[in-house]
Structure formats: structure tokens, C-alpha cells
Amino acid sequence: MTTLELKNIRKQFTNGGASEDILKGISLSLQKGEVTALTGTSGSGKSTLLTIAAGLQLPSSGDILFEENRMSALSAEARRNIRATQFGFVFQSAHLVPFLTVEEQLLLMLDTAESTLGKSERTQKAARLLQLVGLEHRRHAYPASLSGGEKQRAAIARAVIHEPKVLFADEPTASLDSSRSRDVMKLLLDLTRELQIATLLVTHDEEMLNYTDRVIHMSDGAMARANSLIQ
Amino acid sequence: MNLGWKEMKRNKGRFLIVGSIVFLISFMTLMISGLANGLSKDNAGLIQAMPDGQFYLNEDAKENYLLSTIDEGSEKGTAFSIQMGSLFDPNGKQQGVAFLTASPSAVFPAVQKGDVLLDRSLAKEGIQIGDSLTNNGLSGTLRVAGFVDDSKFSHAPVAFIHSADYEDMFQTNDRQILFSMNSAAEQLDGLQTFSKNEFLQTIESYKAEQLSLTMIISFLVIISGLLFGIFFYMMNMQKIGLYGILKAMGVSSRTLLRMIWTQMAVVTGTALLLSILASQLFNQLVPQEVPFHLSAANTLWLSGVFFIIGFLGASLSGVQIKKAEPLKAIQQGEN
Structure with missing residues (x-):
């Protein structure tokens, strides 16, 4: 079932009077419970496509449809509201809030998503998710005391605590070693399945593609090929 | 979740420094205001104590x-x-x-x-x-x-x-x-008719003395306003990347503004409370010969001015929050 659909997305940047096509008419749809990977060389436009899909910037032309909402027709506040309540984000650097404990990072996201859960239910939900990502013993730790892998697992827990419909992950394993990268990818895949999220992932690491359902290879702002890995 | 309070609890040292500066400036302003009032009383207490007319x-x-x-x-x-x-x-x-x-x-x-x-x-x-x-x-x-x-x-x-x-x-x-x-x-x-204040202004020594002291207090208030603004600006500049990331995640600018207003209110409120206590203590201990008089009305008025200045200084940083670009913050964070 399609959760997010991108239709003929184009993005042009003007630099010193000359315009450059960063994205040249990309169309793709994200399915519930699937991890879709965008891969390609640096400058192929994969990260730009992810940020457009996430409503962080608007395309020059084309449509992004999220549950029948045309993202480009929405106000900045309406897009922010969708990001807060329906989307989750994992960045290359974990980007945890330095003055919040691991548990508080998750509670902040529930606040932001205007969760209707009560205080104790929120805490219980955070505890369950931290157990799922293997961080229950680090719930009162601050980001400065976490390892790179722990930070990224905390960031993933934060990104899904409010049960988003779409998860955007931009190079989530780039700052991790191979073993930790595999752990993080497995976690992302498991959560995508369990919570029935549509996940869009940007990675340049070929090994990590093993943990995805679909791979879209991008080259020079266009889709070079798409492989479905679903058995 | 009160982000402002959480950050203050975690970074006590940083906020203690800002609070100390607010305390010192407000205490100095209250002291000079007390001296101005004391001198004013010493110069024209007779007229000031007369009924209105x-x-x-x-x-x-x-x-x-x-x-x-x-x-x-x-x-x-x-x-x-x-x-x-x-x-x-x-x-x-x-x-x-x-x-x-x-x-x-x-x-x-x-x-x-x-x-x-x-x-x-x-x-x-x-x-x-x-x-x-x-x-x-x-x-x-x-x-x-x-x-x-x-x-x-x-x-x-x-x-x-x-x-x-x-x-x-x-x-x-x-x-x-x-x-x-x-x-x-x-x-x-x-x-020729004069109100009490107008009549006081006809007394040359009173006028000159009060003008000088009022100028000093005004400059202190202006300088403290600038300092408040600069301190909150510097603190927020360091966090502009974080604001961008939080905005990308959907945290509203309103929540972030509430965060810095909370910090301003706690820092300024605590510092003002301490400087009021210190100045009132000084008011009690100062020798009778020193012309010093700090009324509750004057203290409250100056505190109100400081609070408004602190609010404006913090709000100025709110412009930065409004401008914080989620996309830019993510891209800068990745480099």
C-alpha cells in the first residue's frame, strides 16, 4: 500500500545566472512496511530527493502526495505539522539534543507529535522502545556519554516513538563501523516491518542494501535503475 | 517538556555566568538609583514631603x-x-x-x-x-x-x-x-504656576544633580539591555544548528521561543530577586550619613524595566530561531 508518492520531481538550482538540474523528473512510491534505498554517487541528487520527499524543501516542479495531501500546496506550518506527527527522521550524525537524556529525547518527540498519551503511558512506551533498540540501561544517559552506535540507535528510537507513517534516514550508518552499521540497518528493517512504516533511506554503502526491500540507483539527477529485492 | 529548563539544569555553569552578569548590572543600577534618590531627598526632601498642590x-x-x-x-x-x-x-x-x-x-x-x-x-x-x-x-x-x-x-x-x-x-x-x-x-x-515636579526643576542644583544621575541610570539600563541581547544572541548562535535539526523534526518555532523565554525569565528573575535582596540589605546597613534611599516603587519600576529589556533581548534571538533553516542545519551537520 502506497504511503508517499513522488511524481515527476524536478529540482533546479540557479548559480550565477546558470541553472542546473539536480533532479530530472523522478517518480517513485513508498510502500508501507518496506525499506526503499536511494543509492548513487556523491552529487547524484539522492539526498536532495530525500529532503524534498520529507517536505524540507519544495521541488521546482512535480508533486509529492502524502495520504492525498499535495505537499507543495501546503503551508510551511502544515508541512511542519506533518513532519512532527507523520514523519520520522534519522540523520547521518545522530543529532541528539545534548541536554536531554536518551529517554527525554523520545519524550520530546512525543510532545512534538502532540501525542494523546498520558505521562506514565509515554514513559512506558519510551521504555519499551528503548528495550527494543537495546538501550534500556542507558535511558538516563546524556548523548555525550553514548558511543556512536548507541547514539544512532537512540536517534532511531526517537524517530519512530510517535509511530510515523514515513521514516526518512539520510546515511544513518555513515559514521559507524561495519558491525554497528549492520546492527543499525537490521534495527531499521525490523522497525519498518513491525510498525508498518514506509522507510526511505539514503546510503552509499553497498553492504547496507542487503537490509532493504527496494533499491533505486540514482545518477546525475535521474533514476538509473530500480531493483526490487523483495522475494 | 520544558526544553529551556532542561537545558539550564544540564548547563548550570553557562547560565550561572549569564545570571551573575545580570545580577551585577541590575545591582549596580539599583545602587545608583538608590544614591540618586538619596541625593534627591537630601536636596529637596522638604519639597517632596509636602502634599500635592x-x-x-x-x-x-x-x-x-x-x-x-x-x-x-x-x-x-x-x-x-x-x-x-x-x-x-x-x-x-x-x-x-x-x-x-x-x-x-x-x-x-x-x-x-x-x-x-x-x-x-x-x-x-x-x-x-x-x-x-x-x-x-x-x-x-x-x-x-x-x-x-x-x-x-x-x-x-x-x-x-x-x-x-x-x-x-x-x-x-x-x-x-x-x-x-x-x-x-x-x-x-x-x-507663574508650577506643579511639584516642575518646581523641583527650578532648583538649579537639584536639576543638575538629578540630570547627571538620571543619565547614568539611563546609560546603565541601555548598556545592560545591549549586554542582555548580546548574551542571549551568543548563546543562541551556538545552538542554531540544533534549532534547525529540531525544526526539521517538526518542533515548532513557538516551542523554541518558549524555551529561550523560559531561560530569560528564570535567569533574569533570579538575578533580579537577588539584586533586590542585596540592595535592600544595603539599604538597611548603609550609614545614615550616606544619602541612599531605595523605595519599593523605584525597585519595582527598575526591575520591570530590566525584565522588559531581558524579554526584548531574548526575543531578538527569536528572529534567529525563525530564520534557522532545517535543511541547512542537516547539511552542515553532515559535513
Whole structure:
């Protein structure tokens, strides 16, 4: 079932009077419970496509449809509201809030998503998710005391605590070693399945593609090929 | 979740430094304000303690009470005169005073001929009730009949004397100032009307002194405003990347603004509370000789000004939050 659909997305940047096509008419749809990977060389436009899909910037032309909402027709506040309540984000650097404990990072996201859960239910939900990502013993730790892998697992827990419909992950394993990268990818895949999220992932690491359902290879702002890995 | 409070709990040192600076500046401003008020009381406590009403000077006096002449028998109010001079105590020690005489009224204390009522500050100089004081211009002596509070003029204690003694000393039947307790100014032929504040401004020494102190307080308030703004700006500049990331995740600018307003309110509120306590303590401990007076109204007014300045300084940083680009923050974070 399609959760997010991108239709003929184009993005042009003007630099010193000359315009450059960063994205040249990309169309793709994200399915519930699937991890879709965008891969390609640096400058192929994969990260730009992810940020457009996430409503962080608007395309020059084309449509992004999220549950029948045309993202480009929405106000900045309406897009922010969708990001807060329906989307989750994992960045290359974990980007945890330095003055919040691991548990508080998750509670902040529930606040932001205007969760209707009560205080104790929120805490219980955070505890369950931290157990799922293997961080229950680090719930009162601050980001400065976490390892790179722990930070990224905390960031993933934060990104899904409010049960988003779409998860955007931009190079989530780039700052991790191979073993930790595999752990993080497995976690992302498991959560995508369990919570029935549509996940869009940007990675340049070929090994990590093993943990995805679909791979879209991008080259020079266009889709070079798409492989479905679903058995 | 109160992000502002969480950050303050985690980064106590940083906020302690900002709070200390707010405390020092507000304490210094309160101190100078206390001195300004103290000097003002020392210079014109007599006038300030008078009831609200209208002051009248002769139009030809060009707003200088020393040049003004008023008929003593005016029925429109209390006619009074003030002249600087001195008295010799029983030990022959000279004391500078401001002689005041007035037509009988409830505005000033009544004095019998040959008596004098002195500001209480002279009691500390060893003068006692019943002492006989002399003056070179006076044929007789003045017996100290009592002391009164808060009666200073031009930094000198006021000596209330009977009109006959005044006329003997200064060789004039005229009075300088007419005071009426009417709240509305009345047009009197040949006289110029002044409110209490306007009349205080006609006293040159008072005007110059207060102008200087007001300038100092104003500059302190402006400088502290700039400092508040700069400190909050610097703190927020360091967090601009974090704001961008939080905005990318969907945290509203309103939540982030509430965060810095909370921090401003806690830092400024605590610092102001401490500086108010410290200044009130100083107010209690300061020696009587030091002209220092910090009223609750003045303290509250200055605190209010500081709070508004802090709010504006923090809000200025709100512009940065509004401008924080989620996309830029993510891209910068990835590099």
C-alpha cells in the first residue's frame, strides 16, 4: 500500500545566472512496511530527493502526495505539522539534543507529535522502545556519554516513538563501523516491518542494501535503475 | 517538556555566568538609583514631603524662587520663604541650615517667636531640645523646640523659624513662594504656576544633580539591555544548528521561543530577586550619613524595566530561531 508518492520531481538550482538540474523528473512510491534505498554517487541528487520527499524543501516542479495531501500546496506550518506527527527522521550524525537524556529525547518527540498519551503511558512506551533498540540501561544517559552506535540507535528510537507513517534516514550508518552499521540497518528493517512504516533511506554503502526491500540507483539527477529485492 | 529548563539544569555553569552578569548590572543600577534618590531627598526632601498642590512664583522671577516676591498675606495658600544660612550651637560650632518661614497653615509645623524646629540630622551633631542657637543677623537667640523628620533643602537641614525672626534676620517682609493645596492650577495675577515636579526643576542644583544621575541610570539600563541581547544572541548562535535539526523534526518555532523565554525569565528573575535582596540589605546597613534611599516603587519600576529589556533581548534571538533553516542545519551537520 502506497504511503508517499513522488511524481515527476524536478529540482533546479540557479548559480550565477546558470541553472542546473539536480533532479530530472523522478517518480517513485513508498510502500508501507518496506525499506526503499536511494543509492548513487556523491552529487547524484539522492539526498536532495530525500529532503524534498520529507517536505524540507519544495521541488521546482512535480508533486509529492502524502495520504492525498499535495505537499507543495501546503503551508510551511502544515508541512511542519506533518513532519512532527507523520514523519520520522534519522540523520547521518545522530543529532541528539545534548541536554536531554536518551529517554527525554523520545519524550520530546512525543510532545512534538502532540501525542494523546498520558505521562506514565509515554514513559512506558519510551521504555519499551528503548528495550527494543537495546538501550534500556542507558535511558538516563546524556548523548555525550553514548558511543556512536548507541547514539544512532537512540536517534532511531526517537524517530519512530510517535509511530510515523514515513521514516526518512539520510546515511544513518555513515559514521559507524561495519558491525554497528549492520546492527543499525537490521534495527531499521525490523522497525519498518513491525510498525508498518514506509522507510526511505539514503546510503552509499553497498553492504547496507542487503537490509532493504527496494533499491533505486540514482545518477546525475535521474533514476538509473530500480531493483526490487523483495522475494 | 520544558526544553529551556532542561537545558539550564544540564548547563548550570553557562547560565550561572549569564545570571551573575545580570545580577551585577541590575545591582549596580539599583545602587545608583538608590544614591540618586538619596541625593534627591537630601536636596529637596522638604519639597517632596509636602502634599500635592501648586507652587506659585512671581512671573518676573524667571523661575528662580530666590528672585520671587509674594505678598505674605495672600489668602490663596501658604506663603513661605527659604534662605540658606547658618546657626551657631552652644559650643560655638557653625551649622549650615536652610531657614524656612511660612504663613500659618497645616503645610509646615507652627513655630513660636524665638523658637526653632530643626531637621533631625542636627540632633546627631549634638544639638538638643532647649539649646540656644545664635545667628549673626539675629538680635536674639533661637531656642530649639524640637526636631522634624525628612526636612532637607539643598543638602542642608531645614530650620523652621517664626516670621518675626526671619524678618529680623533677612530684613524683608516679602515671601518667595506661594503654595496651594488645590490640585488644579489657578491663574493668579502676576504669578507663574508650577506643579511639584516642575518646581523641583527650578532648583538649579537639584536639576543638575538629578540630570547627571538620571543619565547614568539611563546609560546603565541601555548598556545592560545591549549586554542582555548580546548574551542571549551568543548563546543562541551556538545552538542554531540544533534549532534547525529540531525544526526539521517538526518542533515548532513557538516551542523554541518558549524555551529561550523560559531561560530569560528564570535567569533574569533570579538575578533580579537577588539584586533586590542585596540592595535592600544595603539599604538597611548603609550609614545614615550616606544619602541612599531605595523605595519599593523605584525597585519595582527598575526591575520591570530590566525584565522588559531581558524579554526584548531574548526575543531578538527569536528572529534567529525563525530564520534557522532545517535543511541547512542537516547539511552542515553532515559535513
